Amino acid sequence: MLTTPTRRRHNSLPGSSPIPTSPIQPSPAGPSTVAMSLTLPPLSSDGIIPTSPLVGSREERKAHAIEKGRRKRIATMADKKVASAEESEVNKLALFDEILGDLSSQGVSFGELMLYVFDPAQGNGSVRWDGFFKHEGLATQVLDHWVSNKNSVTAREEVGAWAEAYIAERMREEARGITESKTLQTGDAAIDHDYITNFSMRSIGTYIGNTARVSMKMLAAFATSARNFKANVAQRAAKRFTIVTSAALSLLGEFSHKNNFSRRIMGLYLYATGAQRQTISVMSHLGISESYQNLTHKPRVMINRPKIEKLQRNIKPGTLQELSGSMRDFARVVASTGLFAASYDNINLVFRAAEQVMGRTDSQENGTCATIFPLWKAAAENMKIADLDSAFDSAPPLSMDDILLTAAETEVMDKCLRHCILRIIVDHGGEHFKKFCDNVDGSLPVTADKIETHKTPLHALPAWNIDQSTIIANAEVADAIYTELEVRGLGHWKWIVKILCGDQLTIARLRSLLNIRAGHEGGYSGFGWGVWMPGLFHGKIADMHGFFVTHWGVPHRGTRNPGSLFFHNTQLHRSPILLTSLPPFRVCRDLVFVSLYSRILHCLLLVSGKKSLAECAESIKSFAELESYAALIHTKYANAELVSKLRWDRQMAQGTGGVPPGDEIFENASLLLRDALISREFTDSIKAGDSGRIVLVLKLLALSFRGNGRSKYAYEMLHLIHNLTHVWPKPIRDIVLNNWLVNPTGNPFSWVEVDLMQEHMNFWIKTIYHAHGSAASWEWLGMVAPCVTALRHLSTSIINILGSDQGTKHAPPDLSTDIELLMNSLTEHEVYQIKGRVFAEGDGSPTPDVITVGIQQLTDSASNPLTEYNAAFLKLQARRRLRPLVSSWSDTDIAAAAANISSPSTTLPPAPSAATAIPSNDVVMSEPDEDSGSENGSQGSADWGADLDAELLTAFERTVDEADEATLTRNNADDVALDMDGGDSGFVFAGADLYDDPELAGFLPDDMENLDNGDDY
Incomplete structure (x- = not known):
C-alpha cells in the first residue's frame, strides 16, 4: 500500500519535529525539517483558510453531510460517464478503422458502400432513416464537412457543382409552378379599373415568397449584407423586399412571356408619367416594362390566305386599348342607373408634323372631352322630367329680394x-x-x-372632334355623350332628368338650344329634359x-x-x-x-x-x-x-x-x-x-359681376339664383347643391369645382397623354381619354410604393417675406x-x-337687366306651354333629331300650324352678350324667317356676332391645380407607404448572423 503525503504527515521521523500546520507558528529549521518540506505540497494560503462553521442542530448537520455526500457521488458518476464516453469513442473509431480496413482488403471502396446504402433502388430505407436521417442535423454536418476548407479542392468543386445544379432545378420548378398557376399572367384577364387598383408590390412579393421560397431566399441573400443590421433596418428591409420582388418579376417574365402582369403595369405607369417611346423601349429590354408596341398597338385582323379558304385570326389590342375599352364599359354601367351627371369642356391642341412637306403641316385642333360621375344623394323618383316641367311652368319671376341677402343671410x-x-x-x-x-x-x-364628405368616382369618356363653341356643336356633344353611354334604350330614358355641367359658355349654349326649340320640338330634341349645372371655377376666374x-x-x-x-x-x-x-x-x-x-x-x-x-x-x-x-x-x-x-x-x-x-x-x-x-x-x-356658403357668395357675385363689367357671368348668376329659388323643384335643387362640387380624394376640405376637374383632365390629356408626331390624331385621343383617371391613380400608387412624387407636387410657398x-x-x-x-x-x-x-344697374331704370330677364323668362314659359310639333321619344324621332343635328343647314323645321303659331312678341331668353342666334352660329334668316317674327330675328342678329368676354388664361398645371393652396397640381390618392410597413421589418435571410462584415454595395 502506497503511503500518501497526508498519511506521512502523521508519522514521526527520528530527530524531527511535528510538521507545522501554519506558517504563523514556524518550527526550528533543521535538516530533517528541510527534507520533510521538500516532500510536502506547498500551502495554498498565507493565512487562515476559512471553512463553513458548524451551525444548526444535530439533524441539520446530518442532513448537510448527506447532501454533501450526494453531490460528491454525482460528480464521481459524471466523471465516470465522461471517461466511459471517451473510451467508447476510442473503441468506435477503432471499429471504423477496422471496417474501412476490411473494405479496402476486400477491394471495395467506401463510396460504393455509401451508394449501396443511399440508393433507393437497393431498398435500404429503414437503414437510411434509422442510421442517418433520423438524427437531425447529421446530413447538414456531412455537407458542411464536404465543403469545408479542410477538404480537397476537387471535392469542394464537385459538391458545389451539385448544389448549384440542384438549386437551379429547384428554382426552375418554382418558376414553372408560378407560370402554371397563371397568377402573374394577363392573357385572359380584363385590363380594367380593378386590374389597375389591385396592383400591390407587397402582395405580389408575399405570393412569390410563399410559392418560390428557395428562389426568393437566394435573391434576398444576394441583396443582403451584414451592414443591413445597422440603422433603419425596417426601411432597408422594405426597400430590399421591393427590389428582390422586382428582380423576381423580371426573371419570371423572361422565363415565360406570359408572366407579364408587372410588365404591363409598369408600361402603363411609364406612359402615365409622360415617358417617351425610347424610354419605354429601354425599360422593355431590361425586363421591367412591356414594349411600346404591345402597350399601344391597335386591334386588327390578320388574314392568312391558304390555297383553299381565308382564315381570320383576331390580334388582341394593346394594353392601353384594352384599358380604354374596359373604362368605357365601366362608365356605361355607371350611366345605366340614370343617376349621373356629365361634364364637358373644349380641348385645344396642336398636331405638329415632324417635317413641313406637302400634306403634312401643323394643325390647330379644337375638340371636346367629357367626364361623368355618379350623383350623390340622388333618387330616380326625384328626377322626373314632368316635375321639372311643372315647376318651370309655375315658377314666378326673379325679384331683387331673391338676389339681395336677407337679414339672416x-x-x-x-x-x-x-x-x-x-x-x-x-x-x-x-x-x-x-x-x-x-x-x-x-x-x-x-x-x-x-x-357630406365622400369620394367622387370620375369616369372619363372619349375625346370627340367636335368644336363646342357653337350652339349646334353643344347639341352634337350631348348626342355623342348619350350615344357613347348607350342609355337611350333604357326604360328611364324618356322620363328622367339629365344633368349636364360646364362653364358659362357651355351652359349658355345649352340654354340657347332650349330657347330656340321651345314650342317647336319636344322630347329629346327639345332639350327640355336637362338641368344645366354651372361650373363655379369659371365664375372664380x-x-x-x-x-x-x-x-x-x-x-x-x-x-x-x-x-x-x-x-x-x-x-x-x-x-x-x-x-x-x-x-x-x-x-x-x-x-x-x-x-x-x-x-x-x-x-x-x-x-x-x-x-x-x-x-x-x-x-x-x-x-x-x-x-x-x-x-x-x-x-x-x-x-x-x-x-x-x-x-x-x-x-x-x-x-x-x-x-x-x-x-x-x-x-x-x-x-x-x-x-x-x-x-x-x-x-x-x-x-x-359648403353649398350654403357658396350660394351666399354667389348672390354677392351676381351684383359685383354687374358692377365690374362681367355681364355674361352676371346674367348667368341671375339664371342660377332663379333656378335655385323658384325654377327647380326642391329635390332637384338639393341634387345640384350636393353635386356641383366633386371630391376626387374623399378627404375633408378637398372639394373642387366640376369644371375645374374637367379642365384638369383636359390638361393631362393635352400635355402628358397625347401622342407625338404622326401618331397624333383624334382617334388616339378618343382612345386614351377614358384612361386618364386610371393612369393618374396608377401613377400615384406607384409613387406611394416606390418613392416620393418629385413632379407636380410641391410644398406650399413661404409667403412670410x-x-x-x-x-x-x-x-x-x-x-x-x-x-x-x-x-x-x-x-x-x-x-x-x-x-x-x-344693385343700381338692376333697379335704377324701368328697363334694366332684371326686367329684361323676367320678360324673356315669362315668354319662354308661354312658349313651353305650346304643343311642340315633334314631341316623341321614339327611336325614330331620336334618330331624326340626330340627323337634324348633324346637318342643320339641309333640314328645316316644319312650319307651325295656326294652333301652334309663335306669339308675335316672343324673343329668345338670352343674355345680350350670348351667342344665341341660330343653332349653327350664323344668323340663318333665310332658314328661320318663315317661323320667327322680326323681333326674334332682331334678337338673333344682336347676339350672334358679339365677341366673347376676355378671360384669364390657364396655361400650365398650376392654373388648373385641384388644390391651389396646398401646392398639389395632380390627383391625390390615399395610399400606404410600403417602407413604413412593420410586417416587412423581418425580411432578412435566416442565416444573417453568419454573414461577414462585408461592404454594402
Missing part, C-alpha cells in the same frame, strides 16, 4: 367673412398664432347645405378678372397710390402686368391673396395697438379676444357703408374749403379688402364643400388711416363699390 355672411379673417391670421400670422388653430377649426360656420379691372389702380404713380394692386405688384418685384394682357389665372390669384393676407395682418396691428405680430399674439389671452379683433377689422377696414358715408360727406363738403372729409386712399383700400375677403371666402367655401414687406409698405404709407387725402388728376380715381353699382 347677411348675419351668416358677416360671420363667414370674420371667420375668414381668423383663418388668415392663424395661417399666416406666424407660429405665435398657431395656438388658436383648434379654436378656429371648431368655430367654422357650417350651413345645412354642406355636402371671372371674379378675379373683375377684381383686377376694379382694383389695379393707375400704373406708374408710385407712392401716390400706395394701396393699389399695381403698387403691391411693384413692391414685390413681380413680373409687370398689363390690364390689356393679363397673366394666367394663378398669377392673378396669388397676387390678390398675398395682398389680402398682408392687409389683414396690418389691420390686426392697428386694432390691437401693437407693433409686431409676435407682441400681438402674446397679448391675446383668449380666442374671444382674437374674435373681437377680427370683427373690428371687418367693421372698420372692410366696410362699404363707411366708404359710402365718407364719400357722401366729401361730396357735400365740396366748395366749403378746408381739409375734405374722408380719404380716397383709405376708401379704395377698404373696398379692395372687402372684395378680396369675398373672393377668399368663395375659395374656402368651395374647398369645404412677401407679407412682411407689404405690411411695412402699408404702415409706411398709412394706407388704412384717414388723412384727408384726395387723388390728384391722373393719379387715381375712387374705386367703385361694385356691389352697389350692380
